Amino acid sequence: MPESALSVPGFAELDDSSALAYRKAVLLGRFVPEEIAASLGTSIEEARAVEQVLFALSLLRPMPGEPDLLVPVSPDAAATDLVGATESHIRELQQAVSDVRTRMRSLLPAYFESRQQRNQAEAFDVISDVEVLQAMLDEWGERCRSEVLTAQPGGPRTPSAMAKARPHTMQRLERGVRVRHLYQHTVRRDLATTAYVKAVTEAGAEVRTTDELIDRIVIYDREVAFLPEQHVVGRKPGAVVVREPTLVAFVCKVYDHLWSGATQFTADAEDTPEVTDDLKRSIVRLMAQGYKDELVARRLGMSVRTCRRYISQIMLDVEATSRFQAGVNVAQTGLLDHHG
Template sequence: MLEALGLSTVNESVYRAMLTHPALDVAGLAAHLDLDPAQVHAALDVLADLALVRLDDTDGTARAVRPQTGLAALLAKVEADIAVRQQQIEAVRAAIADIAVTHEQHEVVLRLEGIDAVRDRLAELARTATTECLSFSPGGAQPADTLHAEAPLNAAALDRGVRIRNVYQDSFRNDPATLAHARRMATLGSESRTVPTLPMRLIIVDRSIALTPIDPREPRLGALELRSPGLVAGLLALFDQVWQQGSPFGEVPGARAGELTPQERALLQLFADGHTDESAARQLGISARSVQRLMNALTERLQASSRFQAGVEASRRGWI
């Protein structure tokens, strides 16, 4: 009945049972509903994420939030999300129309169809670049053919005095080929940093031309070449912000004693934002199994018995 609010049948049954029998603990709820305790723990994690369950400050037990407050607030959030999504759709529609007009009237947006067209254009830009090349490389392992194609072009640009700055995801350090490529470029003068997540694939040349994927989910479909000063300025600001937050290549992203690594902090924030193991893995450029391993380690480190309790403890420590 409440699937539209993000609750499965099991989650809803646990929530209803907590409202009807507030004295039941996890074992009691499992027995009452004929569920495995692990299912109850998982349901509590979901209910906590949806602000339908809170920890009692007096005894640390989980308490169900009154439906007049919890469900009503959740419904209002869903309605607000729909309204925001509709606004985003309208904004995207307007942006598409603007790009189309710009392309037709001023030719400041070019569509490069397919990966070969993109590589040909990048080769041309690498040969003509005079000052700087910036890039985001999301995901972990970079395609071998991409690394092979860009290595000599980057080397030639660096030899001409062009500054090259790359931002990879932290997970790239797990791929020997990508790591070797970054090390080889570093010896030639290229600068690289890493961050836990990247918004998209991006290349900016001489602070005046930017290439972004036609579809970020399928970069091999092609790219848009942007020359509009306003669009490029916005992408430059995004690059500079991410660059400042990155860990320089050669330094393993870490944390001071008692704190989180950037990747751990990003993982907790992704779960706080409602991501599943699979979607968090895609954002971080790692496997779902790695996500589970990281989260299990964090839960153990926080001495928590569930992800919900781990989130509460991480929040209490000011980690998220």
């Protein structure tokens, strides 16, 4: 008799010869290697090899009372035989996961109520474990009902990060959640960011850019705010999770202020003059404060090379041959004046 299902190497390889042999077996009502070989014009060895494949795929089954005689079964029955146990196991695991989440979520009211009673002044959590933090961000992203606000400084993110973020954003938009993103101007020339922006804005998201951002901010439903952990050495920073209503309202006001002064980002559009002027003003202001090129670039989320190209353009615009002369000419032209 052939080996049992799944034990034949490469069992899933149902080639044309196996398909023809299966069809012939269905017509004959049984699989007898000699008859199949004669019918298809193949050797007995080839017919027995096909028998092994069909048996491994559960397309052949011993006839009750005659274990040496194999008869064909329907593909649906074969598929059920092959994957039925796995599907059942998957359903059990999914139910187990759902049960655990339900039980854990049922404890949330007790957790927050007890914390509040324990210390009314304790209005935030510090989450240092990055994996725990990501799990919390995902959880709040699934639970949010009305609005998600994000501010992402530091220039373009990696293509993999943008690809991972896209389905989450699209799911929230499909649920009717308002999504607003704030980036720095320098992301406008990044292909991964523009592709993401094009996809999410077409689905209803709003995206703007500005010259500088204070730090990363993520706000869900104006109820909870995630702010980056500060002064971390030797590990990746986590976040401070703020829930106290007054503090969250303040963070939202800061975000709204940044948003009102930012410029709309349309992925297919060219950079607006306002964006270019914003970058130039920011570069000049940081230079006037004594920052070196490297720090200026880091603050504005651009490469040092790009920063120096802007500096050269500024010097050309104000007809200066040195940075000192550029500073004098800038003051005279009023470039630092937003209304100039």
